[in-house]
Amino acid sequence: MKATTKTWPWKLLLVVILLVFAAGIWGAVQKIDYHWRWNRIPQYFLYLDEEAQKIPFDGTVESIRKVGDDAEVTLLSDNSQRLVQTVAADSINVDEGDLLFEGDTVGFVKEWRIGPLVYGLWTTLWISAVSSVFALILGLLTGLARISNNLTLRGIAITYVECIRGTPLLVQIFIAYFFLGTVFDLSRNVCGIGALALFAGAYVAEIVRAGIQAIPKGQTEAARSLGMNVFQTMADVILPQAFKKIMPPLAGQFISLIKDSSLVSVIAITDLTKSGREIITSTFATFEVWLVVAVMYLLVTSVLSQVVFYMERRFAVSD
Amino acid sequence: MIKTENVVKVFNTRSGVVRAVDRVSVEIAKGEVVVVIGPSGSGKSTFLRCINGLEQFSEGRVIIDGVDLTDKKTNINKVRAEVGMVFQQFNLFPHKTVLENLTLAQCRVRRRSQKVAEGKAHGLLQKVGIPDKAGEYPSRLSGGQQQRVAIARALAMDPKIMLFDEPTSALDPEMVGEVLDVMKQLAREGMTMVVVTHEMGFAREVADRVIFMDEGKVVEVGTPEHFFTNPREERAKLFLKQVL
Numbered sequence: 001m002k003a004t005t006k007t008w009p010w011k012l013l014l015v016v017i018l019l020v021f022a023a024g025i026w027g028a029v030q031k032i033d034y035h036w037r038w039n040r041i042p043q044y045f046l047y048l049d050e051e052a053q054k055i056p057f058d059g060t061v062e063s064i065r066k067v068g069d070d071a072e073v074t075l076l077s078d079n080s081q082r083l084v085q086t087v088a089a090d091s092i093n094v095d096e097g098d099l100l101f102e103g104d105t106v107g108f109v110k111e112w113r114i115g116p117l118v119y120g121l122w123t124t125l126w127i128s129a130v131s132s133v134f135a136l137i138l139g140l141l142t143g144l145a146r147i148s149n150n151l152t153l154r155g156i157a158i159t160y161v162e163c164i165r166g167t168p169l170l171v172q173i174f175i176a177y178f179f180l181g182t183v184f185d186l187s188r189n190v191c192g193i194g195a196l197a198l199f200a201g202a203y204v205a206e207i208v209r210a211g212i213q214a215i216p217k218g219q220t221e222a223a224r225s226l227g228m229n230v231f232q233t234m235a236d237v238i239l240p241q242a243f244k245k246i247m248p249p250l251a252g253q254f255i256s257l258i259k260d261s262s263l264v265s266v267i268a269i270t271d272l273t274k275s276g277r278e279i280i281t282s283t284f285a286t287f288e289v290w291l292v293v294a295v296m297y298l299l300v301t302s303v304l305s306q307v308v309f310y311m312e313r314r315f316a317v318s319d
Numbered sequence: 320m321i322k323t324e325n326v327v328k329v330f331n332t333r334s335g336v337v338r339a340v341d342r343v344s345v346e347i348a349k350g351e352v353v354v355v356i357g358p359s360g361s362g363k364s365t366f367l368r369c370i371n372g373l374e375q376f377s378e379g380r381v382i383i384d385g386v387d388l389t390d391k392k393t394n395i396n397k398v399r400a401e402v403g404m405v406f407q408q409f410n411l412f413p414h415k416t417v418l419e420n421l422t423l424a425q426c427r428v429r430r431r432s433q434k435v436a437e438g439k440a441h442g443l444l445q446k447v448g449i450p451d452k453a454g455e456y457p458s459r460l461s462g463g464q465q466q467r468v469a470i471a472r473a474l475a476m477d478p479k480i481m482l483f484d485e486p487t488s489a490l491d492p493e494m495v496g497e498v499l500d501v502m503k504q505l506a507r508e509g510m511t512m513v514v515v516t517h518e519m520g521f522a523r524e525v526a527d528r529v530i531f532m533d534e535g536k537v538v539e540v541g542t543p544e545h546f547f548t549n550p551r552e553e554r555a556k557l558f559l560k561q562v563l
Contacts, residue, residue, distance in 0.1 A: 216408075227400030
């Protein structure tokens, strides 16, 4: 028997299965008579905003001068006051010499603006990033406390980790916002980020602990035998090696954090998920919006996994 | 240089209390080379680790160059900087290059500048016979080369005492010689050395004194000629019969 077998039949089978799966979904949707309105989605990424330019006084249109796609409209008030308004050339509502009353629309200024889906994604990203930084710091400290010889430190760390891991994140977010947020007068962003950081920190702590304990005891002994103190040994010998080992689970944890951050939408933080819900209330394009939102999360998380994959390869030099 | 008084190390195991080191009192002078031999599980490695405080002993005193390890005011890190140690498993830092392995503690503990530390490191790599491996990571080196780097790393601190914990036990046979040669040279230069080993040839050739341990106790102490030709104790005779 040959060691290498042909792979294309299996790839073909994979494609066929995926196609059958897609066809099944399509067929099912056909049955419930859903009207797809994909054309409503792009405007929530980027849209052309039209802002009406109104004359602030009673007066006449003195002159209209075209400048590229724009037009400069010079307005003359009854008491000889001049005002130039720039509007999009194709949106002009007036002609030269027209009599206008205060509040009449001269034309529109057209401007491309970023839609709520992009804003939501941005909110999701920065909330996740800030929470990740705090989670890393918190997790590192807790992980170290977890393996310290001091019983009190160890007790605090274990209590924290068990409490967080034993309760649902959604409930933690509610407690952070409705209880702690009320008592200490915290904004919803602080509560959301705090809850996410505390949650992820507990998991990071366990990852850090496992990573440190995976480093052979001989490494500590070698460093200590050279006269290095506990902190130097940790910082220069143990943690750099541990971090290389825990990179994949740590990255997995942060990718989870991005997904878990969707839960902060329940305390009215307008992240990607909340944006999706808001768009549905005005478009009723439920299927399209949730699919788009899912794809956006997927894009972010897969880019992140690729970055981590690349970093792992870079760090593997000394192995 | 080294003085131990009734050092006791007790391990609590599931099957009860084990006295790994049992009232060991030894005095080692400056420049002396002492080889500790004995069957496995005799407590010789544990005793060695008590000398630089890697193992917390339960009773007794260890005095290194006039400094009492049991004294609460003693900074153990200062003592360890003066006592180099070489391990059976080398324990090089795998994430650092050979050069960085040699400079790390010099910079952190001795507060030497990077330049001074690197100069020292290159000199020592020359001495242990691998001047061209400074930029390599330890994983790219053979066992013998790794152990020689480990010796150089300990020497970089300019220690007054060197401890060797079965330095050749994890090596392929053809690499034992190169490591022993470095140790012999060190002994000739007058380094105070305590060596736990199974290399009887090395003990016979280099040791000023041989300590034979069994079941945590020092059974016999003597010069190599005396110990290898005419041991007093029955257990020592039996051990020699098995290893020679």
